[in-house]
Amino acid sequence: MNFPERFANLPAYAFPRLRALLDHHKPGGDVVHMTIGEPKQKFPQWVTDVIVENAAGFNSYPPNDGSDELRAAISGWISRRYGVEMDPATQIMALNGTREGLYNAAMALCPEQKNGQKPAILIPNPFYQVYMVASLSVGAEPVFVSATAETGHLPDYENLPPDVLDRTSIAYICSPANPQGAVASRDYWQRLIRLAEKHDFRIFADECYSEIYRETAPVGALTVAQEMGANPERVVLFNSLSKRSNLPGLRSGLIATGPENMKRLKQLRAYSGAPLPGPLQAAAARVWADEAHVVENRALYQEKYQVADAVFAGLEGYMPPEAGFFLWLPVADGEAAALKLWQETGVRVLPGAYLAQGAAGENPGTGYIRVALVTSAEETRVALTALRRCLYD
Template sequence: MKFPERFSNLPAYAFPRLRALLDHLDPGGPVVHMTIGEPKHAFPEWVTEEITQHAEGFNKYPPNDGAPELLLAISEWIKRRYDVEIDPTTQVMALNGTREGLYNSAMALCPETKNGKKPLILTPNPFYQVYAVASASVGADPVFVPATDLSDHLPDFNLLPAEQLDQVAIAYICSPANPQGAVADRAYWANLIGLAEKHDFKIFADECYSEIYREAPPVGALQVASEMGVGAERILAFHSLSKRSNLPGLRSGFVAGSPENIRHIKQLRTYAGAPLPLPLQSAAARAWRDEEHVVENRRMYAEKFDLADEIFAGIDGYRSPKAGFFLWLPVEDGEAAAVKAWTETGVRVLPGAYLSRDVAGENPGRKFIRAALVAPKTEVSGALRKLRDCLYDKRD
C-alpha cells in the first residue's frame, strides 16, 4: 500500500535525524543531553499523593472532554493569569498533552477549501514540527514564515501579500517561542489578531512556555483579544503542565477558545482522542490551582539563564532569551557544531536546521544549535562552559 502522497515530502523528525548524525560517533567526554526539552526539575511531592488518593478513578472511563473539576481549575487559572473569563463547560477542553490539540484542532477546524482554493496554514520557521504535519494531514499548503533576528525571532506575517493571506485558514504562532525564547508583545498580538479579522483565519496560539519567563509574564492571545474587544472566535490557546509544572509524563494540557470552535474539537475528540485517566486529572486540577511550585521552577530557570549570559558574554550573535528554557546559539553550521561538541566534549545539542525548513534555498536554523537548560544548574554550567570552549574560543 502506497504511503499518502501528502506525507511524502515531510522530513524525518528531529531526533531520529540527530541519532543518525551522532550515534555512530564516540562522545568526547561524559555524556550531557541538552537536546530534548524534557524538564528535570522536581515536580511537587503532592502530585503522587493526589494520584494515590484518587486511584479508584482508574476503574472508570474518564470524561472525554475533561472532568468538571479540572475544567473549572483551568478556567480559574486563565482568569487569574490573563483576566479573561472562560466558561469551563463550553470554552475549554482538557488535552492528553498539547501535541494532540495542536494537531487535532487543525483536523477539526481547517476547511477543505477557502475561496474555492486549497487553504494555507502559516507556521513560523523554525517551528514545532507538529504544525507542518497537521498541515499535511488536512491537505493544506504550509507557508513557512522566517522567524529570524530581522523580525525579533518572531514571524512577520505582514510580509505576506494580501492575496496569500486571503487563502490562510490557520496561523500557528508559538510565544514564548521554541527554540528562540522570543516573546510576542501586545502590539504583535494585536497586529496578528487584526490580520486574522481582516483575512478571515484562525490563530493557534501555542503558549506552552508561558510560565517560564525572566521578567514580566508574557501576555497571551486571549488576553489581548479581550482587551481589544474581539471575541475568542479567532483564537485557540494551547497550554500545558509539562513545562510549567515539570510534568511532561502527566500528559495534561488544554485548549481554550470560543464555544463553537471548542464544540468542533470536542466532536472530533469523541472519536479520535484519548482522555486523561481520572486520577491524573485530579493531580492536574491541583497543579493548575497551585502557583508556589511554578514560582520556584521559574527561579531555577532564571538562574541558569543568568549563568548562560555570563558564559556567552561577548560571543557575536548571542541573544539572551526572554522566556522558555532553550538557548538558540549562533554557529557557522549547526550540524558541524553538533558533531564537534559531541565528539570533543560529550555534550549533545540539536542542529537548528532540524527544527526548520528550507525555503528558497535558505534554512533559518542552519547556523544555530539548540541547547535545553533542563538539567540541574551544576550540570548545565559545566556543559555550557564546554560548549563555549569547544565552539567559540577561536572566534573571540
C-alpha cells in the same frame, strides 16, 4: 501496497536525525543531554499522593473532555494568568498533551477550501513539527515564514502577499518562541489579531513556555484579544503542565477558545480523543490550581539564565532568551557544530536545521544550535563552559 503521498516528503523527525548524526561516534566526555525540552527539575511531591488517592478511577473510563474539576481548575488558572473569564463547560477542553490538540484543532477547524481555494496554514520557521504535519493532514498548504533576527525571531505574517492571506485558515504562533525564546509583545498580538480579522483566519496560540521567563510574564493572546473586543472564536489557546510544572509525563494540556470552535473540537474528540486517565485528571486539577511550585520552578530557570549570560558574555551573536528554556546559539553550521561538540565534550545539542524547513533554498536554522537548559544550574554551567571553549574560543 499504496501509501498516502501527502506524507512522502516528510523529513525524518529531529531526534532520529540526531541519533543518526551522533550515535556512531564516541562522546568526548561525560554525556550531558541538552537536546530535548524535557524538564528535569522536581515536580510537586504531592502529585503522586493525589494519583494514589484517586487510583480507583483507573477502573472507569475517564471524561473525554476533562472532568468538571479539571476544567474548572484550568478556567481558574486562565482567569488568574490572563485576566480572561472562560466558561469551563463551553470554552475549555482538557488535552492529552498539547501536541494532540495542536494537531486535532486543525482537523476540526480548517475548512476544505477558503475563498474557493486550497487553504493555507501559516507556520513560523523554525517551528514545532506538529504544525507541519497537521497542515498536510487537512490538505492545506503549509506556508513557512522565517522567524529570524531581522524579524525579532517571530514570523512577520503581515508582509505575506494578500492572495496568500486571503486563503489562510490558520496561523500558528509560538510565544515564547521555541527555539529562540522570543516573546510576542502586546503590539505584535494586536497586529496579528487585526490581520486575522481582516483576512478571516484563526490564530493558534501555542503558549506552552509562558510560565518560564526572566522578570515580566509574557502577555497572552487571549488577554489582548479581549482588550480589543475581538471575536472569541478568533484565538485558540494551547498550554500544558509539561514546562510550567515539570510534568511532561502527566500529559495534561489545555485548549481554550470560543464556544463555536469548541463545539467542533469536542465533536471530533468524541470520535478520536484519548483522554487522560481519571487519577491523572485529579492530579492535574490540583496542579493547575497551585502557583507556589511554579514560582519556585521559575526561579531555578532564572538562575540558569544568569549562568548562560555569564558564560556567553561578550560572545558576538549571543541572544539572551526572553523566556522559555532554550538557547539559540549562532554557529557556522549546526550539524558540524553538534558533531564536534559531541566528539570533543560529550555535550549533546540539536542542530537548528532539524527544527526548520528549507524555503527558497535556505534553511533559517542551519546557522544555529538549540541548547535546552533542563539540567541543574551547576551542570548547565559546566556544560555551557565546555560548549563555549569547544565552539567559540
